[in-house]
Each structure stands twice: as structure tokens, then as C-alpha cells.
Amino acid sequence: MTETPYFDLQQGDSRELIKSIPDASIDMILTDPPYNLGKYSTGNIKMDWRKDFNNDLAEWDQLDFDPAFWLPEFQRILKPTGNIFAFTSYNLLGKWHEAFDPVFDTFQFMVWHKTNPAPKLRKAGFLNSCELIVCCWNKGHTWNFGKQSEMHNFIETPICMGRERLKDPMHPTQKPLKVLRRLLELATVPGQRVFDPFMGVGSTGVAALGMGREFVGIELEQNYFEAAKKRIETSITQQELFAAEEREPIEAE
Numbered sequence: 001m002t003e004t005p006y007f008d009l010q011q012g013d014s015r016e017l018i019k020s021i022p023d024a025s026i027d028m029i030l031t032d033p034p035y036n037l038g039k040y041s042t043g044n045i046k047m048d049w050r051k052d053f054n055n056d057l058a059e060w061d062q063l064d065f066d067p068a069f070w071l072p073e074f075q076r077i078l079k080p081t082g083n084i085f086a087f088t089s090y091n092l093l094g095k096w097h098e099a100f101d102p103v104f105d106t107f108q109f110m111v112w113h114k115t116n117p118a119p120k121l122r123k124a125g126f127l128n129s130c131e132l133i134v135c136c137w138n139k140g141h142t143w144n145f146g147k148q149s150e151m152h153n154f155i156e157t158p159i160c161m162g163r164e165r166l167k168d169p170m171h172p173t174q175k176p177l178k179v180l181r182r183l184l185e186l187a188t189v190p191g192q193r194v195f196d197p198f199m200g201v202g203s204t205g206v207a208a209l210g211m212g213r214e215f216v217g218i219e220l221e222q223n224y225f226e227a228a229k230k231r232i233e234t235s236i237t238q239q240e241l242f243a244a245e246e247r248e249p250i251e252a253e
């Protein structure tokens, strides 16, 4: 029987719950915190002929998120060889840089280009087709460098949709597993522990555990937490079934 990698899911406020995570116990912080974009959003776009276009409006996104607040705890729980990858937006990139660049050897960013962003119906500006991911680490960090041509700081995929996209609850910013797997593949090896203090419906956990990494996740909202737990547990059961099928080929009758 393949052993299920360690995981720990907690419901509550990560500002408090992070304090219970032991010092230097995390190999990668891979997270997608609030973007504070609520105040710029005009809300979902009403359509007569189809359901509204999602415009990433969420109540928790109105809360102030300050990267500097998280620096001491992120530094405390991260191993010296650890990496931080955090999705962010143009309005917070400078704040991340101001707080994290002085204390990490390297501060870089990646761009996630969405091939199918929400349309700009009034045609009065760019589509919001890019998201930023800040990355930082110290010398000696886990790093799986591929070919030069594979190491651009750019990922291109569609937004999360189809069967992968949860319908109930529908999370406005569910991230595609393809993007998360790429980041995990770059910055961890199997057996390492990944932490997401803003796990939403658990996408980081599904990706990490599916790749043999350990996972610790926290989510504030009860309905998202329950969905994350169910999704992660189901993905583990499916993996165990696939593994069992591979070991024990079904005999023809």
C-alpha cells in the first residue's frame, strides 16, 4: 500500500493559526492571498444571454492584506532551503518587494498568462489576462532547473474551468492545478512540506499531495474549508485506487 503523504488542514484565521507551525518546518510556502482588489472591482458583469461573468469580487478581498505583516512568521517557519511563491497583483508587488527583498537573497517574479480571461466588454482597456507570482529564497534553496528554454518566468494556461472548477461552492479565484504543479515541480522534491495559509478550496493541497509532497493548509471560511477538505480527501482516495490498480492488474474473467 502506498503511504498517503502527511497533511494537516485547519479552519480559522491564519494570522493566529500560523503561530502553531514549528520553526523551520516548511519547505515551500505556496499561497494565493487576498489581492485587495475589491475596491477596484466593478463586480460581476451582468449578461442577459448567459450567467454573469466572474469579475473576482469577493468579500474577503476587501480585507487589507499587508505582505510586511507576514514576513516574521514566514521567515520563522521556512527552512533555510525553503522557497516562497505567492500570487499577487500589480497593486501589491511593490509592498512585497519592500518587505521581502531586503531579507531574502533572491526576489523574483513570474507571470501567469491566462489564455481565456474575462472579456472587456466596453473595450476601454487591457484584458486582465496576467497575474503575478512573487518568489523568494535564500542560497541553497531547493531548485530543479530544467533546460534554459524551460526556465522562463512565464506560465501560460487557461483559467480554472470545466470539471476541475468547483460548482458548489464556486470560489471566485480557484487556481488551476497545472500552474500549481509547475511551481511545485520547480521548487520542491517529493517528501517536502508545502504550506498554504490561504488555501481557498484546497488547490495547492490537491497539487502537492498528488505529487508526493506533504501539505499544511488553512482557510478562514467554513464553506471553502469543507470543500477543500472533501476535495483533498477525494483526490487522495482516487490516487490510492489508481496506485492499487497499477499494482494489481485486473484479471480477465
Ligand SMILES: C[S@@+](CC[C@H](N)C(=O)[O-])C[C@H]1O[C@@H](n2cnc3c(N)ncnc32)[C@H](O)[C@@H]1O
Residues within 6 Å of the ligand: 012, 013, 014, 015, 032, 033, 034, 035, 060, 171, 173, 174, 175, 176, 197, 198, 199, 200, 201, 202, 203, 204, 218, 219, 220, 221, 224
Ligand atoms: C485568493 S483565495 C485562494 C484561492 C485558492 N488558491 C484556490 O485555488 O482555491 C484566498 C483565500 O484566503 C482566505 N482568507 C482570507 N483571509 C484569511 C485569513 N486571515 N486566514 C485564512 N484564510 C483567509 C479567503 O477566504 C480565500 O478563500
